[in-house]
Amino acid sequence: MKAAVTYKAWAAFVAVTAVCQTGLADFPADFFRFPVNAAVLLLWAVGLYVACTERRDWAVTRLLLAPHSTYALLAAFLAACLVQGFCSQRLTATWWFVGITAALLSHLLCATVRRARAGRPRRVRFLLVHAGVLLAVGGGFWGAPDTQTVRMALVPGQTERRAVSPEGRVAHMSRGLQLLRFRTETYPDGSPKRYEADIRTDDGAELTLAVNRPYALTWKDRLYLMATTPRYCVVEWVSQPWMYVQAAGILLLAAGCVLLFVQGTGRKRKEETQDDDMG
Amino acid sequence: MTTWDDFGAFALTALLLWAAGAVAAALRRRAALAAVLTAAGICVYAAFIAAYWAGLQRPPLRTIGETRLWYALFIMVxxxxxxxxxxxxxxxxxxxxxxxxxxxxxxxxxxxxxxxxMPALQSGWFVPHVTVYIFAYAVLGCAFLMAVASLFSRPERCLATADSLTCVGAAFLTLGLLSGALWAKDAWGDYWSWDPKETWAAATWAIYLLYIHLRLRLRARCRRLAAALLIAGFACLQMCWYGVNYLPAAKGSIHVYAQAAPQEGAVLSRIRFTL
Incomplete structure (x- = not known):
């Protein structure tokens, strides 16, 4: 596919997402909670795999596999990050931000599938880096509707089940938490040095929370100590079932980066000299 | 015990050695001497950081000023x-x-x-995250210098060097990003929360990824664009490092550590739910 056609196609795509944003509210992420997101993810992954392997003549496949799509989508993602960087308002739920991220992930999946089937040099590095980004970013993207973060204010001696969401909605949690005691240490100038809280769950388990030391309540739920005041502690309850997908992506990407460092550009010095002569 | 008051003597010694190394490098057939003088300056600067670390009883990585210490060291390395x-x-x-x-x-x-x-910085991730990042910044600083040089002479040779530096810098930048994500999961519950600092980190990363992909395929056809990307990447990197603190968007950032407020917990509590 020609470069100009590729750039025009992606510009049109971004324009459509911008039109959606002006005509509609933010992207309805809540609709994509499990199992809807899992079903859509399956359709998306299988559809793109089939397109990349069996239907390479389709226009959409050629667009997604075009090298210039990498430049166009990375530039679009960069522009989206810059807009968000200068803006105080959270824009990551807008149609255009979601659209650009989805397009980038689709392109990434197609490129990964294509390279996995071709025996080119540095294939392992390519697959580690690209599959790592795919899982790390994709896990956050597809798993965002299932992530739930709520806050609980715990007063010593009382068992609390109520929590408040960022939108101010009150939720009743599956387990009650009782604050047994908490400790706060400060530096001589009054700035905080350490704070910890001892907590008992209503099934009798006792745990200690501190900053940077969360507690895994279940495979998907973790408790974090966020703040202490003279009267109570604030505990954050984060439920994030897709965190393992992201963790797997982070590990793959880290391994790919080590290879990137070791192998470098992979270009030979002779080739550099030839290029210099040409330049 | 080494304190901040000793910094001037160490810094001056190191700078003199580095300046002598730069002069020796400019002269023909003095490459070995240049390398030795520069390495000696690096050792003096590193000795101060190590002694200052011991004196502070915490890693000197918390404030912008302390990260500048590491940057000066790593840019020379x-x-x-x-x-x-x-x-x-x-x-x-x-x-x-x-x-x-x-x-x-x-x-x-x-x-x-x-x-x-402050408690949020008391983590095993603190030292690797910040040092890896600052090392990446330093290597990408050299790539920026090569990009500027490519605008004036021998463009492909300068950019070929910039390619190698960007590969190393991007690898470390990504490792810094990943260690930050793992730390954020332990500290705040999520790998990524689009905090202003994280957003600028993503923008910086995207610029270097774009550079690497462009150079992989287009090479000689995009020299000026490639150089411009490295210059923009360096500007973005400065924004991510300290420039973001001056933006209105950073008022609610969970990454602002320079002025430790007495009620950090309360501040964190308020901030996290305004994101």
């Missing part, structure tokens, strides 16, 4: 490695000027150092 590998005679002079600027900033604003380390 990256400059020396570039000189040893590719023999650019001018690179040590430029890295010395950059290190001198960052050292001078620290000498002029010594009030930014104190012994406190």
């Amino acid at each position: 990256a400059g020396l490695a570039t000189f040893a590998r590719w023999r650019y005679r001018w690179i040590l002079a430029f890295t010395t000027v950059m290190a001198a600027v960052f050292t001078a900033m620290n000498l002029l604003r010594p009030e930014i150092h104190d012994q406190t380390l």
Whole structure:
């Protein structure tokens, strides 16, 4: 596919997402909670795999596999990050931000599938880096509707089940938490040095929370100590079932980066000299 | 015990050695002497950081001023490695000027150092995350210098060197990003929360990824664009490092550690739910 056609196609795509944003509210992420997101993810992954392997003549496949799509989508993602960087308002739920991220992930999946089937040099590095980004970013993207973060204010001696969401909605949690005691240490100038809280769950388990030391309540739920005041502690309850997908992506990407460092550009010095002569 | 008051003597000694190294590098057949002088300066600067670390009883990585210390050290390490590998005679002079600027900033604003380390920074991820990031910044600083040089002479040779530096820098930048994500999961519950600092980190990362992909395929057809991307990447990197603190968007950032508020917990509590 020609470069100009590729750039025009992606510009049109971004324009459509911008039109959606002006005509509609933010992207309805809540609709994509499990199992809807899992079903859509399956359709998306299988559809793109089939397109990349069996239907390479389709226009959409050629667009997604075009090298210039990498430049166009990375530039679009960069522009989206810059807009968000200068803006105080959270824009990551807008149609255009979601659209650009989805397009980038689709392109990434197609490129990964294509390279996995071709025996080119540095294939392992390519697959580690690209599959790592795919899982790390994709896990956050597809798993965002299932992530739930709520806050609980715990007063010593009382068992609390109520929590408040960022939108101010009150939720009743599956387990009650009782604050047994908490400790706060400060530096001589009054700035905080350490704070910890001892907590008992209503099934009798006792745990200690501190900053940077969360507690895994279940495979998907973790408790974090966020703040202490003279009267109570604030505990954050984060439920994030897709965190393992992201963790797997982070590990793959880290391994790919080590290879990137070791192998470098992979270009030979002779080739550099030839290029210099040409330049 | 080594304190901040000793920094001037160490810094001056190191800067003199680096300047002598840069002069030796500019002269023909003095490459070995240049490398030795620069390495000696690096050892002096590193000795101060190590002794200051011991005196502070915490890693000197908390404030912008402390990260500048590491940047001045790493930009010289990256400059020396570039000189040893590719023999650019001018690179040590430029890295010395950059290190001198960052050292001078620290000498002029010594009030930014104190012994406190707030709870959020008391993590095993603190030292690897910050040092890996600052090393990436330093290597990408050298890539920026090569990009500027490519605008004036021997573009492909300069950009080929910039390619290698960007590969190393991007690898470390990504490792810094990933260690930050793992730390954020432990500290705040999510790997990524689009905090202003994280957003600028993503923008910086995207620029270098774009550069790497463009150079992989287009090479000679995109020299000016490639150089412009490295220059923009360097500007974005400065934004991510300290520029973001001056943006209105950073008022609610969970990454602002320079002024430790007495009620950090309460501040965190308020901030997290406004994101």
